[in-house]
Amino acid sequence: MTNKYIATPTRTKEILGKYHFTFKKSLGQNFLVDVSVLQNIIRHAGITKDTAVIEIGPGIGALTEQLAIHADQVVAFEIDQRLLPILKDTLGDYSNVNVIHQDILKADVTQVIAEHFQKDQEVHVVANLPYYITTPILMKLIRDRLPVTSLTVMIQKEVADRMSGEPNTKSYGSLSLAVQYYSEAKVVMNVPKQVFMPQPNVDSSILQLTIRQQPPVEVTDEDFFFEIIQASFAQRRKTLKNNLSRFFKGVHDKEKIEHILQEAGIDGIRRGESLTMEEFAQVANSFFQYEPK
Structure with missing residues (x-):
């Protein structure tokens, strides 16, 4: 055969x-x-x-x-x-x-x-x-x-x-x-x-x-979570803070971004590629609290 x-x-x-x-x-x-x-x-x-x-x-x-x-x-x-x-x-x-x-x-x-x-x-x-x-x-x-x-x-x-x-x-x-x-x-x-x-x-x-039956992390808003991830990798060589400053231009200034990242327990000088999925969830959930409802 x-x-x-x-x-x-x-x-x-x-x-x-x-x-x-x-x-x-x-x-x-x-x-x-x-x-x-x-x-x-x-x-x-x-x-x-x-x-x-x-x-x-x-x-x-x-x-x-x-x-x-x-x-x-x-x-x-x-x-x-x-x-x-x-x-x-x-x-x-x-x-x-x-x-x-x-x-x-x-x-x-x-x-x-x-x-x-x-x-x-x-x-x-x-x-x-x-x-x-x-x-x-x-x-x-x-x-x-x-x-x-x-x-x-x-x-x-x-x-x-x-x-x-x-x-x-x-x-x-x-x-x-x-x-x-x-x-x-x-x-x-x-x-x-x-x-x-x-x-x-x-x-x-x-x-x-x-x-997966369940996602590995809990996020407040899935679409927003993926937007934050995309923004964090927009320019791979740039820090998380710089990439997010571009993403939130006109919404949050650099100080506010720094403050929210601190709330999430994440150092803004890290690059996107160093963050785990859990850390991205923390970042997205922290920023989402400040989204206009």
Whole structure:
């Protein structure tokens, strides 16, 4: 059976040739041609015969096929109409796969889960995401608070490092905090560019986001909390006090900002990248008390 898998260079070329398929750069199409990498992804994602899976961008079905073998049900969202007849062909043997021709950013995924999966079934998102739109997709999925346990995704290594970044590192920033507010993030493996067709210019990583039931910090106002974080990283080389002075220009003067930071127990000469999420929560909650109601 193994030599029949979609995820081999020979079979992939065969399928692409049969359908005269050409890659669309605008859709960031890079197809995986290594079965062992796919099986590793599935192992890390914890997929079993009891689990249901949402996949994004199935391509010609390389990952979808492996998911179909290991999971109970798979629903795959594909935006490129040219791939629909190919998927119908390559996944024809798997009755537990549904392909939906829709942009994941516009989809009501909660509704799809309710329609396609059993009630209370454990659901995971597993995908090889197009690099150009990774962040909007992941932020939508985790912010929508979907009834899913985890997201295990192949993305650009640099973005995976940023999403899982720790304080006092180059990778740590507002994206790290936004992702880690909703989920626990860890890079579970790195993937060389050689296992893709065509080869991308960057290395990839598998990032796993385990959805939190509760945020790790209590904030008075979520939107304001994220605004403070963004402002604190506006110019990475600048101190917290300087970045916040720009943000609150015309609202609070430097002395007032210094005073509020002291109330929060934070030294204003620190840089944003040195603050933990708990410290950002303290800063945001302290400043929020002074917001015009």
